[in-house]
Amino acid sequence: MPQYPPAPGEMPAPRTPATFLREHAAYATTAVSAGTLLTLARIWNEQGAEHSTGAAALMLAFGGASGFFAIRLDDPTAQTVFASGALTFGALSVATYSDPIAPALIIWAVALIASCVMIGRSHREDHRVMRAHLNDIEARNLERSADLAIAKVSAKAAVDVAREQGALAAALEEARIHRAALDENGDIDPMAMLRASGQLPPLRVVKDDDVRRTA
Structure with missing residues (x-):
């Protein structure tokens, strides 16, 4: 897995020889x-492939096929x-054909340097694609978390609205039952209701002597 530079404020991970x-x-x-391959080409050169046009052409053919696929x-x-x-x-064709x-x-050194440059570019492109993919996954996770939070709130x-509506419906049903019970019992007597609830104050009989004495 490619290693990315640490984020600001983050300690870099220790590098070991295996990681390097x-x-x-x-x-x-x-x-x-x-x-x-260069060593094998020189051995082939010493075994009789020196100044062999066929051997050099074979190496060039392999190189051309590799370039075509690239x-x-x-x-x-x-x-x-x-x-x-x-x-x-391309370097092997020269190593196989030429005497020195x-x-x-x-040519081998140039090929090796160019190969390392291309490998570096490929790694940077892979890192860029991987980073873009990770950023896209993180953005999707954030969007999903936001959607879940909104769904939970909704x-x-x-549920709160349903509870309130249920409580209101229960209160209305209870009021309807009480009203039906009152209708069955006949006319409503407010004084009797006050007496039954204990809210009617006791009545005091005032005599004429008390009134005159007070006056």
Whole structure:
């Protein structure tokens, strides 16, 4: 998995030799494979392929095929691999054909440097695509969280409204039942209701003597 630079205020993760090798495995693999092929080409040169047009043409054909796939493919990593192979086979054709090794080494060094540059560009493109994908996932998660929060608020409001409507309906039903009971009992006597509830004050009989004495 590609490593990204730490965010502001975040401590960078400790780097170990294994992490360094994993991050630069493509460069090491390219250098080792190109060096091995160059060595094999020189051995072939010493075994009789020197100044062999057929051997050089074979290497150029392999290089041309690699270049064709590098142009036709859309994946940046695959393009880098085949472009590196095309440059390497170009160096091998010179190493197989020529007597001195200096031209082959020069072409091999140029091919290796160009391959490393292309690998670096491919890694940066992969990182950019990965970062864009992670940002898109994070944005979708935020939108989903916002939608869930809005749905919870809406559901809670709907439940509260339903409870209020249920309480109102229950109160209306209770009032209707009481009214029906009153209708069945006959006319309403307010004084009797006040006496039954204990809210009617007691009546006091005032005699004429008390009135005259007060006056």
